[in-house]
Amino acid sequence: MSSNILPDETLFSDFRRQCLSTDNWVNKYDKNGMQVWVEVPSKKIQNAPKVHKIKCKMSIKDVSAATMYDVLHDGQYRKKWDTTMSDSFDIARLSDNADVGYYAWICPKPIKKRDVVTLRSWQVTDDEYIIVNFSVKHPKYPPRNDHVRAVSILTGYLIKPTGPNSCTFIYLSQADPKGALPKWVVNTASQSLAPRVMKSVLKAGQNYNEWKEQNSPDQKPWLYPEQSVLPTMDPAELSIQRADSLEDVDESFKTNAQDSEDSS
Structure with missing residues:
Protein backbone atom coordinates (compact mmCIF):
# COMPACT_ATOMS: atom_id res chain seq x y z
CA MET A 1 0.00 0.00 0.00
CA SER A 2 1.32 3.44 -0.91
CA SER A 3 0.62 6.65 0.97
CA ASN A 4 -2.83 6.90 -0.66
CA ILE A 5 -4.37 7.43 2.76
CA LEU A 6 -3.29 11.09 2.70
CA PRO A 7 -6.10 13.44 1.64
CA ASP A 8 -5.84 14.80 -1.86
CA GLU A 9 -7.49 17.74 -3.60
CA THR A 10 -10.63 15.65 -4.19
CA LEU A 11 -11.24 15.22 -0.47
CA PHE A 12 -10.66 18.91 0.29
CA SER A 13 -12.98 20.07 -2.51
CA ASP A 14 -15.66 17.57 -1.50
CA PHE A 15 -15.41 18.73 2.11
CA ARG A 16 -15.74 22.36 0.98
CA ARG A 17 -18.77 21.45 -1.14
CA GLN A 18 -20.48 19.78 1.85
CA CYS A 19 -19.74 22.78 4.07
CA LEU A 20 -21.38 25.19 1.62
CA SER A 21 -24.22 22.96 0.44
CA THR A 22 -27.83 23.37 1.58
CA ASP A 23 -29.29 20.37 -0.29
CA ASN A 24 -30.54 17.65 2.06
CA TRP A 25 -29.67 19.73 5.14
CA VAL A 26 -32.28 20.63 7.76
CA ASN A 27 -31.78 23.63 10.03
CA LYS A 28 -32.11 22.73 13.72
CA TYR A 29 -30.82 25.87 15.45
CA ASP A 30 -30.47 29.52 14.42
CA LYS A 31 -29.58 32.11 17.08
CA ASN A 32 -27.03 34.89 17.60
CA GLY A 33 -25.21 34.36 14.32
CA MET A 34 -24.93 30.62 14.89
CA GLN A 35 -26.69 27.89 12.94
CA VAL A 36 -26.79 24.11 13.23
CA TRP A 37 -27.90 21.79 10.43
CA VAL A 38 -28.32 18.03 10.20
CA GLU A 39 -28.05 16.20 6.90
CA VAL A 40 -31.01 14.12 5.83
CA PRO A 41 -29.54 11.53 3.46
CA SER A 42 -31.36 11.08 0.19
CA LYS A 43 -33.79 8.15 0.27
CA LYS A 44 -31.98 6.77 -2.77
CA ILE A 45 -28.84 6.01 -0.76
CA GLN A 46 -28.89 2.39 0.36
CA ASN A 47 -27.49 1.63 3.82
CA ALA A 48 -26.88 5.29 4.67
CA PRO A 49 -25.02 5.57 8.00
CA LYS A 50 -27.30 5.91 11.02
CA VAL A 51 -25.11 8.61 12.53
CA HIS A 52 -26.13 12.02 11.27
CA LYS A 53 -23.80 14.45 9.65
CA ILE A 54 -23.94 17.70 11.59
CA LYS A 55 -22.85 21.15 10.45
CA CYS A 56 -22.44 24.34 12.48
CA LYS A 57 -21.84 27.77 11.04
CA MET A 58 -20.84 30.83 13.02
CA SER A 59 -20.42 34.42 11.84
CA ILE A 60 -17.51 35.82 13.84
CA LYS A 61 -17.30 39.61 14.04
CA ASP A 62 -14.18 40.15 16.16
CA VAL A 63 -11.60 37.43 15.37
CA SER A 64 -9.67 36.95 12.13
CA ALA A 65 -9.80 33.74 10.12
CA ALA A 66 -6.03 33.32 10.64
CA THR A 67 -6.43 33.46 14.43
CA MET A 68 -9.28 30.92 14.47
CA TYR A 69 -7.13 28.63 12.32
CA ASP A 70 -4.24 28.94 14.81
CA VAL A 71 -6.57 28.15 17.72
CA LEU A 72 -7.65 24.86 16.10
CA HIS A 73 -4.04 23.81 15.54
CA ASP A 74 -2.45 24.90 18.81
CA GLY A 75 -2.35 21.82 21.04
CA GLN A 76 -0.84 23.70 24.00
CA TYR A 77 -3.62 26.27 23.93
CA ARG A 78 -6.29 23.59 23.62
CA LYS A 79 -5.40 22.38 27.12
CA LYS A 80 -6.50 25.84 28.36
CA TRP A 81 -9.91 26.09 26.76
CA ASP A 82 -11.16 22.56 25.94
CA THR A 83 -12.78 21.51 29.23
CA THR A 84 -13.96 18.08 28.00
CA MET A 85 -10.50 16.97 26.85
CA SER A 86 -8.79 14.45 29.12
CA ASP A 87 -5.71 13.77 26.98
CA SER A 88 -4.35 14.86 23.63
CA PHE A 89 -1.03 14.59 21.82
CA ASP A 90 0.43 14.54 18.33
CA ILE A 91 1.96 11.18 17.45
CA ALA A 92 3.83 11.74 14.20
CA ARG A 93 4.17 13.89 11.15
CA LEU A 94 3.10 12.39 7.82
CA SER A 95 3.85 15.31 5.47
CA ASP A 96 4.13 19.10 5.59
CA ASN A 97 0.35 19.36 5.90
CA ALA A 98 -0.65 16.13 7.65
CA ASP A 99 -0.11 14.47 11.01
CA VAL A 100 -1.57 11.72 13.16
CA GLY A 101 -2.69 12.32 16.73
CA TYR A 102 -4.57 11.02 19.76
CA TYR A 103 -7.47 12.75 21.51
CA ALA A 104 -9.54 11.58 24.50
CA TRP A 105 -12.51 13.26 26.16
CA ILE A 106 -14.75 12.93 29.19
CA CYS A 107 -18.42 12.07 28.69
CA PRO A 108 -21.26 12.71 31.15
CA LYS A 109 -21.55 9.88 33.70
CA PRO A 110 -22.23 6.96 33.49
CA ILE A 111 -20.87 6.97 29.92
CA LYS A 112 -17.27 5.84 29.52
CA LYS A 113 -14.56 8.16 28.25
CA ARG A 114 -14.10 8.18 24.47
CA ASP A 115 -10.93 8.44 22.42
CA VAL A 116 -9.88 8.65 18.78
CA VAL A 117 -6.73 8.31 16.72
CA THR A 118 -7.05 10.54 13.68
CA LEU A 119 -5.17 11.57 10.60
CA LYS A 160 -13.29 32.04 5.35
CA PRO A 161 -12.27 35.66 6.06
CA THR A 162 -15.06 38.21 5.72
CA GLY A 163 -12.80 41.14 6.72
CA PRO A 164 -9.46 41.78 8.48
CA ASN A 165 -10.92 40.76 11.88
CA SER A 166 -14.01 38.77 10.97
CA CYS A 167 -14.75 35.41 9.38
CA THR A 168 -17.23 32.66 8.69
CA PHE A 169 -16.43 29.52 10.67
CA ILE A 170 -17.98 26.20 9.63
CA TYR A 171 -17.61 22.93 11.53
CA LEU A 172 -18.81 19.72 9.89
CA SER A 173 -18.71 16.32 11.51
CA GLN A 174 -19.86 12.77 11.00
CA ALA A 175 -18.61 10.73 13.93
CA ASP A 176 -19.71 7.56 15.67
CA PRO A 177 -19.05 7.48 19.44
CA LYS A 178 -19.47 3.67 19.35
CA GLY A 179 -20.36 1.75 22.47
CA ALA A 180 -23.98 0.98 23.23
CA LEU A 181 -25.37 4.49 22.87
CA PRO A 182 -28.47 4.39 20.70
CA LYS A 183 -27.84 6.42 17.57
CA TRP A 184 -30.87 8.65 18.24
CA VAL A 185 -29.29 9.66 21.58
CA VAL A 186 -26.05 10.49 19.77
CA ASN A 187 -27.82 12.53 17.13
CA THR A 188 -29.96 14.47 19.62
CA ALA A 189 -27.02 15.13 21.94
CA SER A 190 -24.77 16.35 19.14
CA GLN A 191 -27.38 18.92 18.06
CA SER A 192 -27.64 20.43 21.55
CA LEU A 193 -23.92 20.16 22.25
CA ALA A 194 -22.75 21.81 19.03
CA PRO A 195 -23.70 25.42 19.90
CA ARG A 196 -21.99 25.09 23.30
CA VAL A 197 -18.80 23.83 21.68
CA MET A 198 -18.90 26.62 19.09
CA LYS A 199 -19.26 29.25 21.82
CA SER A 200 -16.20 27.92 23.64
CA VAL A 201 -14.19 27.88 20.38
CA LEU A 202 -15.20 31.50 19.76
CA LYS A 203 -14.13 32.54 23.26
CA ALA A 204 -10.84 30.70 22.72
CA GLY A 205 -10.34 32.71 19.53
CA GLN A 206 -11.01 36.00 21.32
CA ASN A 207 -8.36 35.23 23.96
CA TYR A 208 -5.76 33.51 21.80
CA ASN A 209 -3.48 36.35 20.72
CA GLU A 210 -2.97 37.57 24.26
CA TRP A 211 -2.14 34.02 25.43
CA LYS A 212 0.14 33.32 22.46
CA GLU A 213 2.26 36.42 23.15
CA GLN A 214 3.26 34.78 26.45
CA ASN A 215 3.64 31.23 25.08
CA SER A 216 6.21 30.67 22.29
CA PRO A 217 4.74 33.37 20.04
CA ASP A 218 6.92 32.38 17.07
CA GLN A 219 6.20 28.64 17.26
CA LYS A 220 3.54 27.73 14.69
CA PRO A 221 4.62 24.47 13.04
CA TRP A 222 1.25 24.23 11.25
CA LEU A 223 2.31 27.33 9.29
CA TYR A 224 6.07 26.67 9.31
CA PRO A 225 6.64 22.89 8.86
CA GLU A 226 10.38 23.28 9.46
CA GLN A 227 9.54 24.04 13.13
CA SER A 228 7.94 20.62 13.67
CA VAL A 229 9.71 18.40 16.20
CA LEU A 230 7.44 15.39 15.60
CA PRO A 231 8.96 12.14 14.37
CA THR A 232 8.07 11.40 10.76
CA MET A 233 6.05 8.34 9.90
CA ASP A 234 5.25 6.57 6.64
CA PRO A 235 1.50 7.04 6.00
CA ALA A 236 1.45 3.46 4.62
CA GLU A 237 1.74 2.21 8.23
CA LEU A 238 -1.77 3.58 8.86
CA SER A 239 -5.11 2.28 7.66
CA ILE A 240 -8.56 3.82 7.80
CA GLN A 241 -10.49 2.92 10.95
CA ARG A 242 -14.00 1.95 9.98
CA ALA A 243 -16.74 2.03 12.57
CA ASP A 244 -17.98 -1.48 11.85
CA SER A 245 -14.58 -3.06 12.60
CA LEU A 246 -14.68 -1.87 16.22
CA GLU A 247 -16.49 -3.95 18.75
CA ASP A 248 -19.45 -2.27 20.43
CA VAL A 249 -19.19 -2.22 24.20
CA ASP A 250 -22.12 -3.35 26.38
CA GLU A 251 -24.88 -3.96 23.91
CA SER A 252 -27.58 -4.70 26.51
CA PHE A 253 -30.19 -2.30 25.18
CA LYS A 254 -29.42 -2.44 21.50
CA THR A 255 -32.78 -3.87 20.48
CA ASN A 256 -34.71 -0.95 21.99
CA ALA A 257 -32.31 1.53 20.46
CA GLN A 258 -32.81 0.12 16.99
CA ASP A 259 -36.53 0.96 16.94
CA SER A 260 -35.96 4.46 18.26
CA GLU A 261 -33.10 5.37 15.97
CA ASP A 262 -35.08 4.43 12.89
CA SER A 263 -37.76 6.89 13.90
CA SER A 264 -35.34 9.74 14.70
Missing part, protein backbone atom coordinates in the same frame (compact mmCIF):
# COMPACT_ATOMS: atom_id res chain seq x y z
CA ARG A 120 -5.44 15.34 10.28
CA SER A 121 -4.64 17.30 7.17
CA TRP A 122 -4.90 20.99 6.31
CA GLN A 123 -4.88 23.36 3.37
CA VAL A 124 -4.46 27.13 3.29
CA THR A 125 -5.25 29.31 0.27
CA ASP A 126 -5.67 33.07 -0.15
CA ASP A 127 -9.33 33.03 0.80
CA GLU A 128 -9.86 30.02 3.07
CA TYR A 129 -8.47 27.62 5.63
CA ILE A 130 -9.51 23.95 5.74
CA ILE A 131 -8.68 21.29 8.33
CA VAL A 132 -10.06 17.75 7.97
CA ASN A 133 -9.61 14.59 10.00
CA PHE A 134 -10.74 10.97 9.95
CA SER A 135 -10.03 7.95 12.14
CA VAL A 136 -7.09 5.68 11.44
CA LYS A 137 -5.61 2.53 12.95
CA HIS A 138 -2.10 3.06 14.33
CA PRO A 139 -0.13 -0.07 15.23
CA LYS A 140 1.08 1.41 18.54
CA TYR A 141 -2.24 2.93 19.69
CA PRO A 142 -4.89 0.19 19.71
CA PRO A 143 -8.19 0.69 21.60
CA ARG A 144 -7.75 0.92 25.40
CA ASN A 145 -9.75 -0.96 28.03
CA ASP A 146 -10.70 2.18 29.96
CA HIS A 147 -11.98 4.08 26.90
CA VAL A 148 -14.41 3.40 24.08
CA ARG A 149 -12.69 4.01 20.73
CA ALA A 150 -14.89 6.38 18.74
CA VAL A 151 -14.70 6.90 14.99
CA SER A 152 -14.46 10.14 13.04
CA ILE A 153 -15.84 9.25 9.62
CA LEU A 154 -15.05 12.82 8.49
CA THR A 155 -14.73 15.90 10.67
CA GLY A 156 -13.33 19.30 9.85
CA TYR A 157 -13.44 23.06 9.61
CA LEU A 158 -13.76 25.59 6.83
CA ILE A 159 -12.83 29.16 7.77
Whole structure:
Protein backbone atom coordinates (compact mmCIF):
# COMPACT_ATOMS: atom_id res chain seq x y z
CA MET A 1 0.00 0.00 0.00
CA SER A 2 1.32 3.44 -0.91
CA SER A 3 0.62 6.65 0.97
CA ASN A 4 -2.83 6.90 -0.66
CA ILE A 5 -4.37 7.43 2.76
CA LEU A 6 -3.29 11.09 2.70
CA PRO A 7 -6.10 13.44 1.64
CA ASP A 8 -5.84 14.80 -1.86
CA GLU A 9 -7.49 17.74 -3.60
CA THR A 10 -10.63 15.65 -4.19
CA LEU A 11 -11.24 15.22 -0.47
CA PHE A 12 -10.66 18.91 0.29
CA SER A 13 -12.98 20.07 -2.51
CA ASP A 14 -15.66 17.57 -1.50
CA PHE A 15 -15.41 18.73 2.11
CA ARG A 16 -15.74 22.36 0.98
CA ARG A 17 -18.77 21.45 -1.14
CA GLN A 18 -20.48 19.78 1.85
CA CYS A 19 -19.74 22.78 4.07
CA LEU A 20 -21.38 25.19 1.62
CA SER A 21 -24.22 22.96 0.44
CA THR A 22 -27.83 23.37 1.58
CA ASP A 23 -29.29 20.37 -0.29
CA ASN A 24 -30.54 17.65 2.06
CA TRP A 25 -29.67 19.73 5.14
CA VAL A 26 -32.28 20.63 7.76
CA ASN A 27 -31.78 23.63 10.03
CA LYS A 28 -32.11 22.73 13.72
CA TYR A 29 -30.82 25.87 15.45
CA ASP A 30 -30.47 29.52 14.42
CA LYS A 31 -29.58 32.11 17.08
CA ASN A 32 -27.03 34.89 17.60
CA GLY A 33 -25.21 34.36 14.32
CA MET A 34 -24.93 30.62 14.89
CA GLN A 35 -26.69 27.89 12.94
CA VAL A 36 -26.79 24.11 13.23
CA TRP A 37 -27.90 21.79 10.43
CA VAL A 38 -28.32 18.03 10.20
CA GLU A 39 -28.05 16.20 6.90
CA VAL A 40 -31.01 14.12 5.83
CA PRO A 41 -29.54 11.53 3.46
CA SER A 42 -31.36 11.08 0.19
CA LYS A 43 -33.79 8.15 0.27
CA LYS A 44 -31.98 6.77 -2.77
CA ILE A 45 -28.84 6.01 -0.76
CA GLN A 46 -28.89 2.39 0.36
CA ASN A 47 -27.49 1.63 3.82
CA ALA A 48 -26.88 5.29 4.67
CA PRO A 49 -25.02 5.57 8.00
CA LYS A 50 -27.30 5.91 11.02
CA VAL A 51 -25.11 8.61 12.53
CA HIS A 52 -26.13 12.02 11.27
CA LYS A 53 -23.80 14.45 9.65
CA ILE A 54 -23.94 17.70 11.59
CA LYS A 55 -22.85 21.15 10.45
CA CYS A 56 -22.44 24.34 12.48
CA LYS A 57 -21.84 27.77 11.04
CA MET A 58 -20.84 30.83 13.02
CA SER A 59 -20.42 34.42 11.84
CA ILE A 60 -17.51 35.82 13.84
CA LYS A 61 -17.30 39.61 14.04
CA ASP A 62 -14.18 40.15 16.16
CA VAL A 63 -11.60 37.43 15.37
CA SER A 64 -9.67 36.95 12.13
CA ALA A 65 -9.80 33.74 10.12
CA ALA A 66 -6.03 33.32 10.64
CA THR A 67 -6.43 33.46 14.43
CA MET A 68 -9.28 30.92 14.47
CA TYR A 69 -7.13 28.63 12.32
CA ASP A 70 -4.24 28.94 14.81
CA VAL A 71 -6.57 28.15 17.72
CA LEU A 72 -7.65 24.86 16.10
CA HIS A 73 -4.04 23.81 15.54
CA ASP A 74 -2.45 24.90 18.81
CA GLY A 75 -2.35 21.82 21.04
CA GLN A 76 -0.84 23.70 24.00
CA TYR A 77 -3.62 26.27 23.93
CA ARG A 78 -6.29 23.59 23.62
CA LYS A 79 -5.40 22.38 27.12
CA LYS A 80 -6.50 25.84 28.36
CA TRP A 81 -9.91 26.09 26.76
CA ASP A 82 -11.16 22.56 25.94
CA THR A 83 -12.78 21.51 29.23
CA THR A 84 -13.96 18.08 28.00
CA MET A 85 -10.50 16.97 26.85
CA SER A 86 -8.79 14.45 29.12
CA ASP A 87 -5.71 13.77 26.98
CA SER A 88 -4.35 14.86 23.63
CA PHE A 89 -1.03 14.59 21.82
CA ASP A 90 0.43 14.54 18.33
CA ILE A 91 1.96 11.18 17.45
CA ALA A 92 3.83 11.74 14.20
CA ARG A 93 4.17 13.89 11.15
CA LEU A 94 3.10 12.39 7.82
CA SER A 95 3.85 15.31 5.47
CA ASP A 96 4.13 19.10 5.59
CA ASN A 97 0.35 19.36 5.90
CA ALA A 98 -0.65 16.13 7.65
CA ASP A 99 -0.11 14.47 11.01
CA VAL A 100 -1.57 11.72 13.16
CA GLY A 101 -2.69 12.32 16.73
CA TYR A 102 -4.57 11.02 19.76
CA TYR A 103 -7.47 12.75 21.51
CA ALA A 104 -9.54 11.58 24.50
CA TRP A 105 -12.51 13.26 26.16
CA ILE A 106 -14.75 12.93 29.19
CA CYS A 107 -18.42 12.07 28.69
CA PRO A 108 -21.26 12.71 31.15
CA LYS A 109 -21.55 9.88 33.70
CA PRO A 110 -22.23 6.96 33.49
CA ILE A 111 -20.87 6.97 29.92
CA LYS A 112 -17.27 5.84 29.52
CA LYS A 113 -14.56 8.16 28.25
CA ARG A 114 -14.10 8.18 24.47
CA ASP A 115 -10.93 8.44 22.42
CA VAL A 116 -9.88 8.65 18.78
CA VAL A 117 -6.73 8.31 16.72
CA THR A 118 -7.05 10.54 13.68
CA LEU A 119 -5.17 11.57 10.60
CA ARG A 120 -5.44 15.34 10.28
CA SER A 121 -4.64 17.30 7.17
CA TRP A 122 -4.90 20.99 6.31
CA GLN A 123 -4.88 23.36 3.37
CA VAL A 124 -4.46 27.13 3.29
CA THR A 125 -5.25 29.31 0.27
CA ASP A 126 -5.67 33.07 -0.15
CA ASP A 127 -9.33 33.03 0.80
CA GLU A 128 -9.86 30.02 3.07
CA TYR A 129 -8.47 27.62 5.63
CA ILE A 130 -9.51 23.95 5.74
CA ILE A 131 -8.68 21.29 8.33
CA VAL A 132 -10.06 17.75 7.97
CA ASN A 133 -9.61 14.59 10.00
CA PHE A 134 -10.74 10.97 9.95
CA SER A 135 -10.03 7.95 12.14
CA VAL A 136 -7.09 5.68 11.44
CA LYS A 137 -5.61 2.53 12.95
CA HIS A 138 -2.10 3.06 14.33
CA PRO A 139 -0.13 -0.07 15.23
CA LYS A 140 1.08 1.41 18.54
CA TYR A 141 -2.24 2.93 19.69
CA PRO A 142 -4.89 0.19 19.71
CA PRO A 143 -8.19 0.69 21.60
CA ARG A 144 -7.75 0.92 25.40
CA ASN A 145 -9.75 -0.96 28.03
CA ASP A 146 -10.70 2.18 29.96
CA HIS A 147 -11.98 4.08 26.90
CA VAL A 148 -14.41 3.40 24.08
CA ARG A 149 -12.69 4.01 20.73
CA ALA A 150 -14.89 6.38 18.74
CA VAL A 151 -14.70 6.90 14.99
CA SER A 152 -14.46 10.14 13.04
CA ILE A 153 -15.84 9.25 9.62
CA LEU A 154 -15.05 12.82 8.49
CA THR A 155 -14.73 15.90 10.67
CA GLY A 156 -13.33 19.30 9.85
CA TYR A 157 -13.44 23.06 9.61
CA LEU A 158 -13.76 25.59 6.83
CA ILE A 159 -12.83 29.16 7.77
CA LYS A 160 -13.29 32.04 5.35
CA PRO A 161 -12.27 35.66 6.06
CA THR A 162 -15.06 38.21 5.72
CA GLY A 163 -12.80 41.14 6.72
CA PRO A 164 -9.46 41.78 8.48
CA ASN A 165 -10.92 40.76 11.88
CA SER A 166 -14.01 38.77 10.97
CA CYS A 167 -14.75 35.41 9.38
CA THR A 168 -17.23 32.66 8.69
CA PHE A 169 -16.43 29.52 10.67
CA ILE A 170 -17.98 26.20 9.63
CA TYR A 171 -17.61 22.93 11.53
CA LEU A 172 -18.81 19.72 9.89
CA SER A 173 -18.71 16.32 11.51
CA GLN A 174 -19.86 12.77 11.00
CA ALA A 175 -18.61 10.73 13.93
CA ASP A 176 -19.71 7.56 15.67
CA PRO A 177 -19.05 7.48 19.44
CA LYS A 178 -19.47 3.67 19.35
CA GLY A 179 -20.36 1.75 22.47
CA ALA A 180 -23.98 0.98 23.23
CA LEU A 181 -25.37 4.49 22.87
CA PRO A 182 -28.47 4.39 20.70
CA LYS A 183 -27.84 6.42 17.57
CA TRP A 184 -30.87 8.65 18.24
CA VAL A 185 -29.29 9.66 21.58
CA VAL A 186 -26.05 10.49 19.77
CA ASN A 187 -27.82 12.53 17.13
CA THR A 188 -29.96 14.47 19.62
CA ALA A 189 -27.02 15.13 21.94
CA SER A 190 -24.77 16.35 19.14
CA GLN A 191 -27.38 18.92 18.06
CA SER A 192 -27.64 20.43 21.55
CA LEU A 193 -23.92 20.16 22.25
CA ALA A 194 -22.75 21.81 19.03
CA PRO A 195 -23.70 25.42 19.90
CA ARG A 196 -21.99 25.09 23.30
CA VAL A 197 -18.80 23.83 21.68
CA MET A 198 -18.90 26.62 19.09
CA LYS A 199 -19.26 29.25 21.82
CA SER A 200 -16.20 27.92 23.64
CA VAL A 201 -14.19 27.88 20.38
CA LEU A 202 -15.20 31.50 19.76
CA LYS A 203 -14.13 32.54 23.26
CA ALA A 204 -10.84 30.70 22.72
CA GLY A 205 -10.34 32.71 19.53
CA GLN A 206 -11.01 36.00 21.32
CA ASN A 207 -8.36 35.23 23.96
CA TYR A 208 -5.76 33.51 21.80
CA ASN A 209 -3.48 36.35 20.72
CA GLU A 210 -2.97 37.57 24.26
CA TRP A 211 -2.14 34.02 25.43
CA LYS A 212 0.14 33.32 22.46
CA GLU A 213 2.26 36.42 23.15
CA GLN A 214 3.26 34.78 26.45
CA ASN A 215 3.64 31.23 25.08
CA SER A 216 6.21 30.67 22.29
CA PRO A 217 4.74 33.37 20.04
CA ASP A 218 6.92 32.38 17.07
CA GLN A 219 6.20 28.64 17.26
CA LYS A 220 3.54 27.73 14.69
CA PRO A 221 4.62 24.47 13.04
CA TRP A 222 1.25 24.23 11.25
CA LEU A 223 2.31 27.33 9.29
CA TYR A 224 6.07 26.67 9.31
CA PRO A 225 6.64 22.89 8.86
CA GLU A 226 10.38 23.28 9.46
CA GLN A 227 9.54 24.04 13.13
CA SER A 228 7.94 20.62 13.67
CA VAL A 229 9.71 18.40 16.20
CA LEU A 230 7.44 15.39 15.60
CA PRO A 231 8.96 12.14 14.37
CA THR A 232 8.07 11.40 10.76
CA MET A 233 6.05 8.34 9.90
CA ASP A 234 5.25 6.57 6.64
CA PRO A 235 1.50 7.04 6.00
CA ALA A 236 1.45 3.46 4.62
CA GLU A 237 1.74 2.21 8.23
CA LEU A 238 -1.77 3.58 8.86
CA SER A 239 -5.11 2.28 7.66
CA ILE A 240 -8.56 3.82 7.80
CA GLN A 241 -10.49 2.92 10.95
CA ARG A 242 -14.00 1.95 9.98
CA ALA A 243 -16.74 2.03 12.57
CA ASP A 244 -17.98 -1.48 11.85
CA SER A 245 -14.58 -3.06 12.60
CA LEU A 246 -14.68 -1.87 16.22
CA GLU A 247 -16.49 -3.95 18.75
CA ASP A 248 -19.45 -2.27 20.43
CA VAL A 249 -19.19 -2.22 24.20
CA ASP A 250 -22.12 -3.35 26.38
CA GLU A 251 -24.88 -3.96 23.91
CA SER A 252 -27.58 -4.70 26.51
CA PHE A 253 -30.19 -2.30 25.18
CA LYS A 254 -29.42 -2.44 21.50
CA THR A 255 -32.78 -3.87 20.48
CA ASN A 256 -34.71 -0.95 21.99
CA ALA A 257 -32.31 1.53 20.46
CA GLN A 258 -32.81 0.12 16.99
CA ASP A 259 -36.53 0.96 16.94
CA SER A 260 -35.96 4.46 18.26
CA GLU A 261 -33.10 5.37 15.97
CA ASP A 262 -35.08 4.43 12.89
CA SER A 263 -37.76 6.89 13.90
CA SER A 264 -35.34 9.74 14.70
